[in-house]
Amino acid sequence: xxxxxxxxxxxxxSGRNEDSPRExxxxxxxxxxxxxxxxxxxLLDLIEAGGLPDLMQPKLTSxxxxxxSLVPTLQVPTSSKIKWEExxxxxxxxQGGKIRDFERGMRKRAQVESFYYLLSxxxxxxxxxxxxxxxxxxxxxxxxCGAGNLVIALAGLLSSQSDNLRFLAVDVNQHALNxxxxxxxxxxxxxxxxxxxxxxxxxxxxxxxxIPLNHTAIVVSLHACGAASDMAMNLAFRCxxxxxxxxxxxxxxxxxxxxxxxxxxxxxxxxxxxxASFRRSGASFDIVYPRSKWLNSKLVQSNRxxxxxxxxxxxxxxxxxxxxxTSAEQRLTQRRAKKIVxxxxxxxxxxxxxxxxxxxxxxxxxxxxxxKGDLLVxxxxxxxxxxxxxxxxMQHKRITAAIDGLGRMIQRISAMGRGIxxxxxNKQDFSVDNFDSFVI
Numbered sequence: 001x002x003x004x005x006x007x008x009x010x011x012x013x014s015g016r017n018e019d020s021p022r023e024x025x026x027x028x029x030x031x032x033x034x035x036x037x038x039x040x041x042x043l044l045d046l047i048e049a050g051g052l053p054d055l056m057q058p059k060l061t062s063x064x065x066x067x068x069s070l071v072p073t074l075q076v077p078t079s080s081k082i083k084w085e086e087x088x089x090x091x092x093x094x095q096g097g098k099i100r101d102f103e104r105g106m107r108k109r110a111q112v113e114s115f116y117y118l119l120s121x122x123x124x125x126x127x128x129x130x131x132x133x134x135x136x137x138x139x140x141x142x143x144x145c146g147a148g149n150l151v152i153a154l155a156g157l158l159s160s161q162s163d164n165l166r167f168l169a170v171d172v173n174q175h176a177l178n179x180x181x182x183x184x185x186x187x188x189x190x191x192x193x194x195x196x197x198x199x200x201x202x203x204x205x206x207x208x209x210x211i212p213l214n215h216t217a218i219v220v221s222l223h224a225c226g227a228a229s230d231m232a233m234n235l236a237f238r239c240x241x242x243x244x245x246x247x248x249x250x251x252x253x254x255x256x257x258x259x260x261x262x263x264x265x266x267x268x269x270x271x272x273x274x275x276a277s278f279r280r281s282g283a284s285f286d287i288v289y290p291r292s293k294w295l296n297s298k299l300v301q302s303n304r305x306x307x308x309x310x311x312x313x314x315x316x317x318x319x320x321x322x323x324x325x326t327s328a329e330q331r332l333t334q335r336r337a338k339k340i341v342x343x344x345x346x347x348x349x350x351x352x353x354x355x356x357x358x359x360x361x362x363x364x365x366x367x368x369x370x371x372k373g374d375l376l377v378x379x380x381x382x383x384x385x386x387x388x389x390x391x392x393x394m395q396h397k398r399i400t401a402a403i404d405g406l407g408r409m410i411q412r413i414s415a416m417g418r419g420i421x422x423x424x425x426n427k428q429d430f431s432v433d434n435f436d437s438f439v440i
Contacts, residue, residue: 037333040317043310044336047298052343055350055357071339071367074360074375076117082157084109090187091156093149107362107370111247112153114362114375115220118245119154122218122379123162125388137164139215141239143201143232144224145169148180152190154220159189167194168210172280174198201231202284204238217242223372226253226281230345234286236378237353243379244349247362249372251341252319254289255312256282289315291348295340314341322371331368338367342374349378356386 090096093112094105123138140158142151148169155167167190171177177196184190199206201224211217217239221232229248236244258280283289289311290296299307318337320330339359346357355378365373379385 040313040333040337043302043313044333044340046302047295047340048336052339053294053347055343055346055359071359071361071374073363074114074117076113076363080117080120082109082113082116088156088187090183091153093153096152096183097147097149099149107365107373108149110362110364111222111373112150115150115222115245115247116154116157118375118377119158119218119220120161121388122243122385123158123165125384126216127162127164129384137166137212137215138162139166139168139211139217141168141170141207141211141217141219141235141242143170143207143219143221143235144228145171145176145180145196146173147176148183150220150222151194152180152184152187155184155190155194156187159193165193166212166215168197168207169194170197170199170201170207172198172200200280201228201235202286204231204235207235208239211239216240219244219246221246221248223247223249225250226256227283227287228281229376230254230287230291231284233345233349233376233378237349241353241355241380241383243383243385244377246376247372247374248342248345248376250281250319251315251338253281254283254287255315258282258284290344292344293351294347295344318371320371322369328368334371335367338371338374342376346376346378354381355379356381356389358389 084092084094088096093099093108097105097108099105099108119140126136126138140151140154142148142154145151151167151169155165158165169177169180171180177198181196184194197207197210201207208217217236219232219236219239219242221229221244224232224246229246232246233244236242290299290307295311296307299310302310304310314337317334318341320326320334322331322334326334342359346359349355350357357376357378360375360377361367362373362375367373377389379389
């Protein structure tokens with residue numbers, strides 16, 4: 001399916017604009033658009049049939065009805081929320097990052113807050129572990145850091161939590177790194193513990209060489225476009241199975257293949273155009289889509305146009321921009337595709353690298369309004385990081401399910417205006433599958 005077909009697939013089905021067909025062909029255009037939508041829905045239905053894998057126990061499947069877009073929200077406790085009015089303005093992505101649009105600035109604050117909270121938990125767990133040496137140190141790598149709205153805030157905010165932290169800001173764009181350094185040098189805490197590295201994210205060996213021998217690593221990445229998010233995940237694998245926290249975006253950009261010039265040097269290193277965004281967002285030779293055995297097997301069942309073409313449709317639909325004109329049906333279709341794409345990434349980490357993985361969303365990021373709020377979190381199975389994520393999610397699922405069940409019971413009592421009898425209690429209210437939040 002070509003990009004033009006994808007546009008027609010999600011074009012408004014009513015009204016006229018410059019992209020709509022002329023009146024004489026309108027009925028035929030509508031029929032074709034409806035048919036393409038049906039094909040996409042059929043593909044999503046096939047993948048969702050029987051339920052999506054349970055990320056906590058990948059061999060099992062979770063209950064899922066058609067169109068279910070439930071992804072647990074990361075709930076940051078009040079005690080861990082950032083009081084932006086009290087921190088150095090240069091750490092604030094709105095003020096220091098000079099984000100003028102209020103809504104975008106508030107989203108960026110929420111994203112920073114989510115990363116800050118998860119890092120605090122992981123760092124605290126590692127420091128409290130008996131297995132940790134007193135001399136152990138942590139390097140936090142911001143993969144695809146851009147001008148530093150995430151890493152500068154994290155460095156300044158976490159500096160008070162530990163003296164054993166170091167931050168490595170990695171980006172292929174030297175101009176962006178220059179802006180980052182200028183801003184970071186104005187904050188004393190950042191200037192002491194943050195350094196930059198101009199490199200392509202696919203150069204895993206070079207980046208990992210920047211980590212001191214007595215340091216462990218944690219990889220974070222906020223809105224690294226397309227395959228750059230997959231490279232950030234691969235970087236974590238190469239850094240001795242480091243934990244990762246990744247918020248991806250622009251899934252369709254991953255479909256662009258990078259330019260490779262054979263035999264350019266002895267190492268046959270991949271050639272990329274360093275300032276061509278569409279190239280550095282594309283997949284390198286070691287990244288193949290779909291990434292997981294699960295999605296590969298699902299697309300084999302489709303048996304229509306080939307696995308790569310089917311995945312291409314998923315990635316493009318998942319990347320649909322959500323605007324005021326986007327219909328509810330299109331929003332739901334986008335969300336279904338996006339969830340499948342992110343499951344594919346996480347299950348690959350679980351199957352191939354032995355990670356415990358979670359999919360969450362940033363608090364305040366309605367997935368049907370803003371599609372770039374998914375958090376992919378992973379840590380090697382059996383490690384302190386994996387244990388703290390596993391134990392607390394299990395506890396919270398049970399607690400939240402019970403609270404939700406009680407809430408629904410109270411609503412029924414209020415609506416009925418009288419006492420409740422046994423037959424009015426729905427056992428599903430107490431299912432641990434009924435939760436919509438996640439807190440550590």
